[in-house]
Amino acid sequence: NAGVTQTPKFQVLKTGQSMTLQCAQDMNHNSMYWYRQDPGMGLRLIYYSASEGTTDKGEVPNGYNVSRLNKREFSLRLESAAPSQTSVYFCASSARQGGTQYFGPGTRLTVL
Amino acid sequence: AQTVTQSQPEMSVQEAETVTLSCTYDTSESDYYLFWYKQPPSRQMILVIRQEAYKQQNATENRFSVNFQKAAKSFSLKISDSQLGDAAMYFCAYRSAGTGTASKLTFGTGTRLQVTL
Numbered sequence: 001n002a003g004v005t006q007t008p009k010f011q012v013l014k015t016g017q018s019m020t021l022q023c024a025q026d027m028n029h030n031s032m033y034w035y036r037q038d039p040g041m042g043l044r045l046i047y048y049s050a051s052e053g054t055t056d057k058g059e060v061p062n063g064y065n066v067s068r069l070n071k072r073e074f075s076l077r078l079e080s081a082a083p084s085q086t087s088v089y090f091c092a093s094s095a096r097q098g099g100t101q102y103f104g105p106g107t108r109l110t111v112l
Numbered sequence: 113a114q115t116v117t118q119s120q121p122e123m124s125v126q127e128a129e130t131v132t133l134s135c136t137y138d139t140s141e142s143d144y145y146l147f148w149y150k151q152p153p154s155r156q157m158i159l160v161i162r163q164e165a166y167k168q169q170n171a172t173e174n175r176f177s178v179n180f181q182k183a184a185k186s187f188s189l190k191i192s193d194s195q196l197g198d199a200a201m202y203f204c205a206y207r208s209a210g211t212g213t214a215s216k217l218t219f220g221t222g223t224r225l226q227v228t229l
Contacts, residue, residue, distance in 0.1 A: 033216070042116070042203060042219030043157075050215075058216055090157060094215075100147075101217060103157035 002026055004104035006091050012110045013081045021076040021107050023091030031094045032074035033101060034058075034066060036087040043090060049074055081111045114139045116206050118220035125194045126228050132179075133189045133223045135204030143209035146180065146187045147217070152200040160202070163187065165209075191225075199227045 004025045013019055025032065030051045035043040045058030049068040063085060065077045074093075078085055088108050092101040115138045125131035137146070148160040163171045163180050170178050175195075179188045191198055204220040 031215070035217075040221055042205075042221050043217065044219075045216040048216065088155065092157075100159060100162060102159065103149075106155045106157075108155075 004091055004093055004102055006089075006104040006107050008107060009105065010108050012112065013078075014112050015082060017081050018077070018079050019081065019109075020078075021089055021091075021109075022073070023075065023104060024073045025091075025093040025102075025104075026072065027093060027095070027102070028071070029093035029095050029099075029102075030071070031096060031099065032068065033092040033094075034064075034074070034076045035090045035092065036060065037090060037106070038087050046076065046089075078109075081109075083111045085109065086111045114141075114144075114206050114208070114218045116204050116218050116220040118204055118223050120223045121221075122224045122226070124226040124228060125191070125198075127194055127196060129194055130190060130192045131194055131225065133191075133202050133204075133225065135187045135189070135220055137185050137187065137204070137206050139185070139206065139208075141208055141210075145207045145209065146178075147205040147207070148176070148178070148189045149203045149205060149219075150198075150200045151203060151222070152197075157203075161189065194227050196227050196229075199225055201225075 007022045033048040034046040047066040052071045091104040094101045144165045146163045150158045161173045175192045201222045205217045
């Protein structure tokens with residue numbers, strides 16, 4: 001039982017490049033979330049998926065897209081990376097909307 | 113919008129001693145949840161303790177306990193018998209009892225806890 005896993009752990013991109021961050025959970029949770037963590041700002045919600053087949057914008061969605069591929073997997077895509085997207089990205093899941101959220105280990109992304 | 117404030121950027125405690133981390137929040141809602149998460153150098157966000165606003169009894173989890181003052185909108189974390197492994201960044205977080213974007217966690221800016229010998 002790995003909980004929430006994220007790949008990759010580290011990534012360096014050049015401005016304008018695209019990439020997809022992968023997240024998977026093996027806890028049979030319905031809801032999944034993507035947050036970003038910036039220095040001195042705590043974590044902020046980018047997108048979330050209340051259940052398989054649904055996605056909604058969070059607090060800071062601009063520049064990102066998501067896909068809830070199936071119940072287990074929720075990916076975050078940067079179509080054209082910008083230096084402002086340099087951050088640590090966390091995926092989380094909960095059994096239901098409003099349930100306790102459990103986090104993955106994070107991905108440190110640097111955009112040059 | 114809800115806000116969470118952690119006014120102590122850094123705290124230090126000696127091993128085996130007790131330390132209290134402060135958190136205040138602002139909300140107009142009556143039903144919500146509060147959390148403390150621990151983030152060690154590994155970067156993993158680990159749930160420490162959770163409190164439901166409708167419960168008057170303070171939550172406890174082994175050496176971790178909270179002092180929840182609903183009227184004052186205060187939610188402090190007490191760590192007893194501090195251990196070296198407690199050294200980490202601690203985040204206070206708020207979540208509405210609602211659904212949709214209301215189910216998101218709102219985090220404070222964190223308190224870095226050092227544990228000394």
